Amino acid sequence: MVETRLPYGSQVLATGAHFPRKVMKNVEFESFVETSDEWIKSRTGIESRRIADPALGETTLTLSLEAARVALDRAGVRPDQLEFIVVGTVTPDTIMPSTATQLQALLGAPKAFAFDLSAACSGFLYGMSIADQYISAGRIGHALVIGAETLSTVINWRDRTTCVLFGDGAGAAVLGRTEGERRILSTRLYSDGQYGDLLSIPHGCSKVPVYSPEYRLDLAKIQMKGREIFKLAIRNMLDASASVLSDAGMTTADVDFFIFHQANIRIIDMCAKSLNVPPEKTWVNVDKYGNTSAATLPACLYEAQMAGKVKEGDTVLMATFGGGLTWGASLIRI
Numbered sequence: 466m467v468e469t470r471l472p473y474g475s476q477v478l479a480t481g482a483h484f485p486r487k488v489m490k491n492v493e494f495e496s497f498v499e500t501s502d503e504w505i506k507s508r509t510g511i512e513s514r515r516i517a518d519p520a521l522g523e524t525t526l527t528l529s530l531e532a533a534r535v536a537l538d539r540a541g542v543r544p545d546q547l548e549f550i551v552v553g554t555v556t557p558d559t560i561m562p563s564t565a566t567q568l569q570a571l572l573g574a575p576k577a578f579a580f581d582l583s584a585a586c587s588g589f590l591y592g593m594s595i596a597d598q599y600i601s602a603g604r605i606g607h608a609l610v611i612g613a614e615t616l617s618t619v620i621n622w623r624d625r626t627t628c629v630l631f632g633d634g635a636g637a638a639v640l641g642r643t644e645g646e647r648r649i650l651s652t653r654l655y656s657d658g659q660y661g662d663l664l665s666i667p668h669g670c671s672k673v674p675v676y677s678p679e680y681r682l683d684l685a686k687i688q689m690k691g692r693e694i695f696k697l698a699i700r701n702m703l704d705a706s707a708s709v710l711s712d713a714g715m716t717t718a719d720v721d722f723f724i725f726h727q728a729n730i731r732i733i734d735m736c737a738k739s740l741n742v743p744p745e746k747t748w749v750n751v752d753k754y755g756n757t758s759a760a761t762l763p764a765c766l767y768e769a770q771m772a773g774k775v776k777e778g779d780t781v782l783m784a785t786f787g788g789g790l791t792w793g794a795s796l797i798r799i
């Protein structure tokens with residue numbers, strides 16, 4: 466899908482992020498699966514992740530709420546100005562009502578229409594693109610886009626090939642209408658359902674409900690063919706990046722900062738190397754948080770902005786990849 470330039474555009478007014486309090490370090494896995502801190506660090510770059518604790522009131526919804534509050538506060542936008550709320554998540558608090566409508570109620574955003582979006586790790590970029598379309602078409606003025614997950618709730622803690630990889634967290638962006646140059650320049654989104662089995666949660670929904678005799682708890686958890694996904698993730702993020710650069714008539718030399726989906730440091734490094742991007746022009750937080758799926762891009766952008774690495778007027782390229790399969794890239798003048 467290609468987005469064309471319209472008189473109105475949407476500006477990313479501010480971002481925010483929030484992570485659970487509990488830090489889980491790699492060594493903790495050594496007591497219940499056959500793994501090591503050394504293996505996890507060297508094969509993925511992950512050193513720790515955050516795990517939501519429902520006893521502390523930490524769920525996808527509350528993480529989203531905190532990230533949203535940071536972004537709204539920084540943007541100087543009141544919740545009652547929001548006309549659209551979208552939450553990219555595969556771990557909603559409940560299937561119905563959506564996390565987004567619950568968030569609308571908690572924030573006090575009565576003018577917003579709200580829904581959840583299922584595009585796995587690409588959920589934030591997909592949501593941002595929808596918000597951009599509504600804003601650019603002149604239909605709405607402000608939107609709140611969230612990527613949030615509590616993947617700890619769908620991890621099989623006995624499967625060493627997946628349990629060490631994921632973490633919980635939320636990222637948020639507030640978008641507003643602009644006629645200026647600081648806007649989303651181009652977004653491209655892609656899917657390929659033929660590869661759906663590479664990353665899935667097969668049981669627990671309508672195909673095999675919890676009351677079905679076939680239901681298996683281990684299959685209501687993330688199943689992943691990591692090695693196959695690895696190669697596709699790199700190739701597709703690079704292709705999507707090339708497409709948004711071409712749309713904007715730019716090359717990587719015109720881009721100030723790059724943010725790649727945080728699944729594995731080796732994927733990030735290979736993408737950066739292929740695009741000739743030096744380490745100081747990328748952001749990495751997979752070491753601290755693991756793969757937080759839809760939350761990674763907005764949380765990285767927030768952290769990079771707070772660290773002064775991304776400044777007003779900078780051009781930022783973000784690329785993502787996830788289950789579905791889904792992937793995409795976006796070029797933004799911040």
Ligand code: ACO
Nearest residue numbers: 500504585586625626691692694695698728729758787788
């Ligand atoms: N500890 C120790 N050994 C392990 C572990 C572990 N935690 N996990 C796997 N191994 C073993 C394997 O069993 C295998 O052993 P074998 O050779 O005896 O069979 C060996 O390590 C190598 O396994 P690989 O799968 O080849 O390891 P690889 O280097 O590919 O790393 C990983 C695996 C980290 C999953 C990597 O493939 C990856 O990051 N893939 C991409 C993940 C991704 O991008 N997902 C998409 C987004 S996620 C989303 O949408 C929610």
